[in-house]
Amino acid sequence: MSSSTTDNGTEFTHFKSIERALKIPVFFAKPYCSSDKxxxxxxxxxxxxxxxxxxxxxxxxxxxxxxxxxxxxxxPRKKLGYKTPYEVFFLHL
Incomplete structure (x- = not known):
């Protein structure tokens, strides 16, 4: 299952609309904890x-x-099996 972890900035005030649009849960990182994201x-x-x-x-x-x-x-990214983000994006459309 996919999810999104964001900063705690005001730009994510409407995170519920992001969850609905993308059909994934949105989580918030602990302040000053870069390992959360x-x-x-x-x-x-x-x-x-x-x-x-x-x-x-x-x-x-x-x-x-x-x-x-x-x-x-x-x-290309190792995490994506040496595919590019562009390739992976269009594979999942």
Missing amino acids: PHIENINGLIRQYIPKGKSFDEISDDEIRQIQNQLNNR
Whole structure:
């Protein structure tokens, strides 16, 4: 069964609508406990290869964000059997 673990930010106030839309339970990580959400921490690390910590997103164009997104979505992952997130997403549609 799939689930989603999120931060405790206000952006997840309406988590019930996420649960209904995705038909999966949403859990909340304990504050300052990155081990509760290792997949998010992993992608944060991958993003940091392109955008150093402390750099303002105001300095990054929408086109640059799309390029990074495209590179990450087409990067094979061991966790996905060396398939890309893009491949796995479309396998499950």
